[in-house]
Amino acid sequence: AQTVTQSQPEMSVQEAETVTLSCTYDTSESDYYLFWYKQPPSRQMILVIRQEAYKQQNATENRFSVNFQKAAKSFSLKISDSQLGDAAMYFCAYRRGNTPLVFGKGTRLSVIA
């Protein structure tokens, strides 16, 4: 079974600085999708960014970018120019084809003003 590991239970960053959240996964498949979801205290899980494994180019969405290392099975999220509204739980997730999402345990990000 596929597993997703987030080794940092908590992280903190100064406002306007950059932070990187780590994620590793285990799979024997070559074609799959990886996601980062954000869950603020309001509880709603919000899609931050998505990466297709067949694409070598790292996905970017405004201040959010990923470092996808397929051979190392690593998928880290970089948040640039951190804002107070970025404070939340961040979940890394894996999916292959039509199988359900498999989530990591999450990283709690605090942003210090």
Added chain:
Amino acid sequence: DAGVTQSPTHLIKTRGQQVTLRCSPKSGHDTVSWYQQALGQGPQFIFQYYEEEERQRGNFPDRFSGHQFPNYSSELNVNALLLGDSALYLCASSLGHVETQYFGPGTRLLVL
């Protein structure tokens, strides 16, 4: 464009009772997946509905059942509630069962 909605937002039940949670998918979406998120954990997949049928199921007992209606909305039913069923229940919708899932705000269930 309406996003995924869920009702109720909070619910308190006692052991042995039954509960029904509801989900309306994002406009244009036809697939609904349900997840259980225990405190401090990532969401765990319960099941997925597509074309009014349960297409996939996670490792949850038969006490967890569901339904999808012709308008694509869905219900999650849990019978014989246990204390361990206390969790946040998330509904996610997608267009087809391979596309990106978008989540609703969740229903917080507390079983006493």
